Amino acid sequence: VPAQPLAFWFDFGSPYSYLAAMRVEGLAAARGVRVDWRPFLLGPVMAALGAPVSPFAAGGPKADYLWHDVARTCARRGLGWTRPSQFPRDAVLAHRVALHAADQPWAGDFCRAVMVRNFVEDREIGSRDAVAVVLASIGQAPDAVLDASTAPGLRARTDEARRLGVFGAPTFVVGGELFWGDDRLDDALVAAAG
Amino acid sequence: VPAQPLAFWFDFGSPYSYLAAMRVEGLAAARGVRVDWRPFLLGPVMAALGAPVSPFAAGGPKADYLWHDVARTCARRGLGWTRPSQFPRDAVLAHRVALHAADQPWAGDFCRAVMVRNFVEDREIGSRDAVAVVLASIGQAPDAVLDASTAPGLRARTDEARRLGVFGAPTFVVGGELFWGDDRLDDALVAAAG
Numbered sequence: 001v002p003a004q005p006l007a008f009w010f011d012f013g014s015p016y017s018y019l020a021a022m023r024v025e026g027l028a029a030a031r032g033v034r035v036d037w038r039p040f041l042l043g044p045v046m047a048a049l050g051a052p053v054s055p056f057a058a059g060g061p062k063a064d065y066l067w068h069d070v071a072r073t074c075a076r077r078g079l080g081w082t083r084p085s086q087f088p089r090d091a092v093l094a095h096r097v098a099l100h101a102a103d104q105p106w107a108g109d110f111c112r113a114v115m116v117r118n119f120v121e122d123r124e125i126g127s128r129d130a131v132a133v134v135l136a137s138i139g140q141a142p143d144a145v146l147d148a149s150t151a152p153g154l155r156a157r158t159d160e161a162r163r164l165g166v167f168g169a170p171t172f173v174v175g176g177e178l179f180w181g182d183d184r185l186d187d188a189l190v191a192a193a194g
Numbered sequence: 195v196p197a198q199p200l201a202f203w204f205d206f207g208s209p210y211s212y213l214a215a216m217r218v219e220g221l222a223a224a225r226g227v228r229v230d231w232r233p234f235l236l237g238p239v240m241a242a243l244g245a246p247v248s249p250f251a252a253g254g255p256k257a258d259y260l261w262h263d264v265a266r267t268c269a270r271r272g273l274g275w276t277r278p279s280q281f282p283r284d285a286v287l288a289h290r291v292a293l294h295a296a297d298q299p300w301a302g303d304f305c306r307a308v309m310v311r312n313f314v315e316d317r318e319i320g321s322r323d324a325v326a327v328v329l330a331s332i333g334q335a336p337d338a339v340l341d342a343s344t345a346p347g348l349r350a351r352t353d354e355a356r357r358l359g360v361f362g363a364p365t366f367v368v369g370g371e372l373f374w375g376d377d378r379l380d381d382a383l384v385a386a387a388g
Binding site: 050060065166168180 | 243244254255256258259262263270359360361362372374375377378381
């Protein structure tokens, strides 16, 4: 059975999307699976499902647990981690650039660099300046990329997530089957490798 | 470092608790870790946190996903599975017996047999007759056990779950640290094995 692509649906504000973004490309390559980067806006998707507040932002024992779980998972994997002082961070422009970059060989580099800026460096990722700094750091010409990233495709992508049944991030989709959460990446890759 | 016990907090109505119950004792034994069975009532805990409806019962894409995820996980592990025709099932008496049995060598046998009745055989687990059938099936004298299982400890156990920060089931607790979900069993066992 030939390998199927793995669609990686993620949001730059999502801590578990950070965990998955940092490892998805390496693990997929090891199995001969192509990663399709699928940035979308988790907020509108969750709001439409009656969950307007991220469980990370809702407070209480579950939020405490989730922050702890992400931190200890980063420690175990040797990933940097700083709990963002602002959560969730606005990142619409970064999502637009990721959408534009999805077919480029530097898509993974860009997405990981945005994640590191948010979840390791604890710096804002919403402004044009911030996205330009990230682009320059991976060797891309900021103005050229930003000018090419104005196409209105992000809303359509977010609607597509809803049609697929996505309700959280990260979600991996392989041949129409959903795998929710960084914990399901291995299962998704097994399904994709065929 | 000597091994610490692994406290396994579960509810007989919880599908992911079923997944964990069927493997926790074998995996713990392989690491020299003792399992403390901790039955509690998930419903009151979640209701107190503002989540009165199980995500399995709430409908929508997340519920669809969760049912699918449990089914495919059972298939992968060679576990039986029938989506219960009644959900969640009342199981207060079964929880009381499990509380009584927690210090007995047949605690695991009883808990697994209740889970199989609910999630494989799709039969009710709430009545005295049902619990008696389960007890007889594992070689215990039903009347003697049922008469010994009337002590009022279940509410205290449920309150203890809340104090520990438990917000879902299954939850594993090792030395005060929480590990939520069947997916975290391996991590919990690593922590317990020391």
